[in-house]
Amino acid sequence: MVINKPYLLFLGDAPDQLAAKTAQGVAHWCRADCLGQLRLAGCHADAGLPDLTVAEAAGIGARTLIVGIANRGGHLSRSWLPALRRALEMGMDIASGLHHRLTDLPELAEVAARCGRQLIDVRHPTGAFDVASGRKRTGNRLLTVGTDCSVGKMYTTLALVQAMKDRGLNVTFRATGQTGILIAGSGVCIDAVVADFISGAVEALSPDNETDHWDVIEGQGSLFHPSFAGVSLGLLHGAQPDALVLCHQPNRPHMRGAPGFDLPRLEDCIAANEAAARLTNPDATCIGISLNTADLPDAEARQALHETEARLGLPCVDAVRTGVTPLVARLAG
Amino acid sequence: MVINKPYLLFLGDAPDQLAAKTAQGVAHWCRADCLGQLRLAGCHADAGLPDLTVAEAAGIGARTLIVGIANRGGHLSRSWLPALRRALEMGMDIASGLHHRLTDLPELAEVAARCGRQLIDVRHPTGAFDVASGRKRTGNRLLTVGTDCSVGKMYTTLALVQAMKDRGLNVTFRATGQTGILIAGSGVCIDAVVADFISGAVEALSPDNETDHWDVIEGQGSLFHPSFAGVSLGLLHGAQPDALVLCHQPNRPHMRGAPGFDLPRLEDCIAANEAAARLTNPDATCIGISLNTADLPDAEARQALHETEARLGLPCVDAVRTGVTPLVARLAG
Numbered sequence: 001m002v003i004n005k006p007y008l009l010f011l012g013d014a015p016d017q018l019a020a021k022t023a024q025g026v027a028h029w030c031r032a033d034c035l036g037q038l039r040l041a042g043c044h045a046d047a048g049l050p051d052l053t054v055a056e057a058a059g060i061g062a063r064t065l066i067v068g069i070a071n072r073g074g075h076l077s078r079s080w081l082p083a084l085r086r087a088l089e090m091g092m093d094i095a096s097g098l099h100h101r102l103t104d105l106p107e108l109a110e111v112a113a114r115c116g117r118q119l120i121d122v123r124h125p126t127g128a129f130d131v132a133s134g135r136k137r138t139g140n141r142l143l144t145v146g147t148d149c150s151v152g153k154m155y156t157t158l159a160l161v162q163a164m165k166d167r168g169l170n171v172t173f174r175a176t177g178q179t180g181i182l183i184a185g186s187g188v189c190i191d192a193v194v195a196d197f198i199s200g201a202v203e204a205l206s207p208d209n210e211t212d213h214w215d216v217i218e219g220q221g222s223l224f225h226p227s228f229a230g231v232s233l234g235l236l237h238g239a240q241p242d243a244l245v246l247c248h249q250p251n252r253p254h255m256r257g258a259p260g261f262d263l264p265r266l267e268d269c270i271a272a273n274e275a276a277a278r279l280t281n282p283d284a285t286c287i288g289i290s291l292n293t294a295d296l297p298d299a300e301a302r303q304a305l306h307e308t309e310a311r312l313g314l315p316c317v318d319a320v321r322t323g324v325t326p327l328v329a330r331l332a333g
Numbered sequence: 334m335v336i337n338k339p340y341l342l343f344l345g346d347a348p349d350q351l352a353a354k355t356a357q358g359v360a361h362w363c364r365a366d367c368l369g370q371l372r373l374a375g376c377h378a379d380a381g382l383p384d385l386t387v388a389e390a391a392g393i394g395a396r397t398l399i400v401g402i403a404n405r406g407g408h409l410s411r412s413w414l415p416a417l418r419r420a421l422e423m424g425m426d427i428a429s430g431l432h433h434r435l436t437d438l439p440e441l442a443e444v445a446a447r448c449g450r451q452l453i454d455v456r457h458p459t460g461a462f463d464v465a466s467g468r469k470r471t472g473n474r475l476l477t478v479g480t481d482c483s484v485g486k487m488y489t490t491l492a493l494v495q496a497m498k499d500r501g502l503n504v505t506f507r508a509t510g511q512t513g514i515l516i517a518g519s520g521v522c523i524d525a526v527v528a529d530f531i532s533g534a535v536e537a538l539s540p541d542n543e544t545d546h547w548d549v550i551e552g553q554g555s556l557f558h559p560s561f562a563g564v565s566l567g568l569l570h571g572a573q574p575d576a577l578v579l580c581h582q583p584n585r586p587h588m589r590g591a592p593g594f595d596l597p598r599l600e601d602c603i604a605a606n607e608a609a610a611r612l613t614n615p616d617a618t619c620i621g622i623s624l625n626t627a628d629l630p631d632a633e634a635r636q637a638l639h640e641t642e643a644r645l646g647l648p649c650v651d652a653v654r655t656g657v658t659p660l661v662a663r664l665a666g
Contacts, residue, residue, distance in 0.1 A: 134559030134591045195531050196524040198563040223566075226467030226613050230531040230567025237559050258467045261612075275605075279594075280559050 023068025
């Protein structure tokens with residue numbers, strides 16, 4: 001599955017910025033691939049791109065309309081249909097990270113078939129995967145792991161990719177979630193794969209490569225999350241990471257969506273991830289920590305970074321506040 | 334999903350006993366629910382049941398024909414179709430544990446719809462599951478875990494259920510694989526669930542229950558298998574087991590299907606399973622070991638059981654050779 005660039009980002013009638021966070025992520029991380037945004041009446045989000053009509057976007061070469069909006073339940077709103085139909089009719093594909101499928105809407109499926117366009121539901125992998133072999137692959141791999149869900153793994157992964165490129169390293173971003181896939185233009189939504197094939201799908205996502213090449217793989221969930229740890233472990237085994245970066249948000253009251261479940265200690269989380277990863281790569285090592293300190297004042301954030309670094313003896317960054325250079329130095333050194 | 338009993342076991346043209354091992358398992362563990370077997374020309378398997386035609390089976394009340402044969406690739410053979418059609422026409426449902434779906438065969442789907450019968454593909458869960466909550470449930474749970482795949486987890490689980498019933502305990506078998514589901518008449522094929530819902534499906538399979546009740550849950554895979562550990566971890570977290578029984582086959586050269594991967598030490602496997610299980614049940618404890626010594630002479634088998642028991646300080650049984658009484662004594666005590 002490959003999503004053709006450049007993009008028109010569809011923000012629909014998003015009532016606020018949060019409802020369009022997929023579009024924000026795509027606009028932030030692949031700005032050069034985004035020709036503009038399409039907003040309907042009532043839209044209160046803004047991805048900071050030129051406003052374009054479908055016809056204008058098609059006229060300057062947009063190849064895919066990205067549904068960059070999420071509502072409760074992940075439904076496609078019927079009010080979006082005229083714009084989506086028009087995009088198909090003007091020669092664009094449509095890609096969506098919503099839970100409900102574009103292909104389940106007969107109105108869109110019929111138009112797409114007639115116009116020879118693709119409807120791409122990135123949350124629903126269509127490929128058939130093999131069961132993982134465990135065979136060690138050539139090239140190098142880094143995987144972000146987390147103490148919890150939604151602590152900044154995708155952001156950290158993309159920041160690492162950018163910093164490694166800036167340093168001249170041979171690197172590819174490997175996306176495992178819907179926003180990451182829209183940014184990369186390809187990938188596998190790993191939590192939507194049939195359970196037997198979690199590790200196999202990651203092996204396919206990150207195949208043999210040149211000896212100096214790095215695949216930088218977006219992590220999902222946490223080994224310590226009571227709902228999703230199976231996904232995280234299968235991803236860890238399939239990735240065969242040489243390097244792990246642990247992502248964490250310091251002041252969470254409990255595991256996301258699971259009151260009563262405390263976040264693990266960073267030491268325990270590193271030990272558990274390294275131990276599990278060494279099943280498929282005996283050299284797997286945590287090379288540093290990425291703290292998401294977004295909701296701390298600067299002084300407290302700096303202190304948290306400093307204390308964590310001193311306590312664990314590993315470089316500790318905030319991908320937004322400090323950048324990830326100290327982590328990349330570990331890889332390049 | 335509930336599979337109506339009693340059954341007619343379909344052995345088709347199975348060339349040998351191994352090809353009909355699903356039927357063997359069903360005949361062994363729910364003999365009273367099996368009215369007979371149906372064998373086509375060329376069949377060299379025998380489940381030890383009376384041979385019946387479809388009409389004879391229907392006449393004595395068979396409600397479901399069980400496809401109890403597997404061929405390479407898990408396909409439905411076209412030579413089976415006349416018998417399967419006839420079963421539908423005579424009022425039976427059909428249940429299959431094959432990889433390929435009954436419902437994908439238009440000839441069968443059409444007849445089933447016309448006759449108002451069910452086609453049940455037990456490998457393909459049809460229910461929508463919630464994400465796991467991690468909420469502790471009432472009642473007690475035992476889960477079998479393994480050093481590897483195919484070491485005797487289903488057999489051990491069913492032997493435990495039988496021995497617990499014989500002792501008068503309040504117990505239910507919970508099936509997580511295709512043969513187990515056909516035996517139980519319900520269950521979830523856990524390795525076929527979408528990855529996000531592994532633990533949630535197990536929570537649904539084993540709901541709140543009476544305080545003296547035991548769910549005895551069939552394990553899958555191994556935390557140490559490079560292909561399937563994600564399934565095993567999600568199952569472990571969703572099961573919230575009070576008691577674990579570790580299943581092992583002593584003389585395997587390497588992990589099944591994964592040359593180069595050694596089997597874990599029993600001590601390490603117990604420690605890893607207990608540590609992971611305690612995320613959702615802090616009291617989770619391994620209460621004993623089930624060795625599959627089928628391919629050892631009796632004296633060597635007894636020695637292996639004795640040595641393992643002495644080394645680990647836990648009761649060690651072979652579910653076939655010695656029975657599981659010492660394990661049940663631990664639960665009832």
